Amino acid sequence: MTRRPLTVVGGGFAGLTAAISAAEAGAAVTLHEAHRTLGGRARTADGPYLTNEGPHALYNRGPHWPWLRQRGLLEPLAPLPLRDAARLRFFHRGTLHRQPGLGILKLRAHRDAPVDQDFLTWGRTHAGEATVRAAAHFVGVATFHHDPGSLSAAFVQERLRRTTTLPPEARYLAGGWGKLIERMAQHARDLGVRIETGARVDALPEDRPVVVATHLDSARALLGDDRLRWTGARTVLLDLAVRTRRGDPFALSGLDFPGWIERFTGPDPGLAPRGEQLLQGQVGIGPDETRDDGVARAERLLDAGFRDWRERTTWRRTSLSNGRSGAVDLPGTCWRDRPAIDRGDGVYLAGDQVAAPGVLCEVSFTSALEAVSLALGTGRHPCTAPHRTTTTGTTGTTARVR
Incomplete structure (x- = not known):
């Protein structure tokens, strides 16, 4: 036939x-x-720094995971060492914390988030203003958006739940x-x-x-x-190679503003030359902001978590992604x-x-x-x-x- x-x-x-x-x-x-x-x-990208267009990870509870695995397309995966898994830090009120805060974890447990309200308005019925804003900023990791709190509560809540699941869903592809x-x-x-x-x-x-x-x-x-x-996000992407130093966090999440920096050579050292670490980050910026505004916020995260990163930098690249990080759903x-x-x-x-x-x-x-x-x-x-x-x-x- x-x-x-x-x-x-x-x-x-x-x-x-x-x-x-x-x-x-x-x-x-x-x-x-x-x-x-x-x-x-x-x-x-081609070497020596094997970057993607912004931080990338696969969530192992998504529908694509079994489909890829059944066809032998997933492996080899890059396992995240336990010592690095414990090095997730949160930038809140100008300092680093080891936990996002109990209020955020309690907020993720609610499953009544409506479509027609923004996340901040809905969240205030369950938690205080500071907690709701911190939770919204954390969801920047899965939205690439400059103001996740203004998006549909149902949209943001799903991403809050998925990104705070224990054990974490994120997995990394070797190479x-x-x-x-x-x-x-x-x-x-x-x-x-x-x-x-x-x-x-x-x-x-x-x-x-x-x-x-x-x-x-x-x-x-x-x-x-x-x-x-459809509505998208404007995001500054930062790629950075630094000389290795013990004690660097694996990932750093902004709770004072949406932003994420991740050390991808934690699970996969081969992404950068020996003796160097590859960091990739993203910071959402508003429609009237510039790339420099996003870079400045990314550097605040680096200053807080990666000691002497400027002196250790061996390679750096920034870019602006406009509407290339997926859909975001507005209220309604x-x-x-x-x-x-x-x-x-x-x-x-x-x-x-x-x-x-x-x-x-x-x-x-x-x-x-x-x-x-x-x-x-x-x-x-x-x-x-x-x-x-x-x-x-x-x-x-x-x-x-x-």
Whole structure:
């Protein structure tokens, strides 16, 4: 029998997930990637400092974890030594602390956060102002946003719960995320997927179905659909190599403002040359702030946690990420309100800003499986729901699905 053709536009995590899923379902898949290398935001830079586009980790309780493991795509993982696991520090009221505070841990236990209220307003009914703001700032690690407290309470609460789970969900890929992309690409090729890099698609292919797995801005231009918009975050990314010194924290979270610095050579020393440590961090900045504003806040964290870091610095890089860290949901919206996966006429979206549940890259994963299920008619993926109006939270908020 002739296999049904399916085209994937975009070779990042979402695109490769879609290509593998479709090939396993029997489709003849062609994947087009505009860059010469695959990966999207999951690319790992060439040495000697193997950086990603901001801090990256996989959450082992997400839906992508068993899917990757069943296909032999996860290992090798980089285990976090116990001595480093205990070196998580919190910058609060100008000093370092070993714990985030009992109030934050109590706040995460509530599961009644509504969609239509912002996190700060809802949180004040359960805790004091200082505790709620500190909790919101901590969630910057999973939102990359400058003001998580202004976002939907339901959206922020889910991320607070996931990032404070014990034992921690975060796991690290040996060699950086690029190694995962390499394994996924090879697995796709073994399944018969034709991968074309350096192949920019400027118009939708006539042969359908097509899964568009690109950044939402690129999808909007390709489809000519101005409705393909969603709120994102502006984030300053900091990459820093310093000479090794005993006693450096593994990670440092800002509670006075959203910010995160992580020492990725803790679990994986091979990410930097011998005798050096690789730090990667992110600080959300507001729409009227500059990169220098974010850098200044990142340096406050470094000053607090990494003694003599300026004298020890051997390499440094900063960049500004604008809307490239996934969707954030404002009060009154949830993931179902984001641009729909099914765009009609055999065109489907996948990526981290579309209508699929999950935290960070889990949105890309679930949307990719849903897009392929719809494209090939193999049955709706159970992670997502049909277009409908839902009531969420304790206040009876209605979330309209588009």
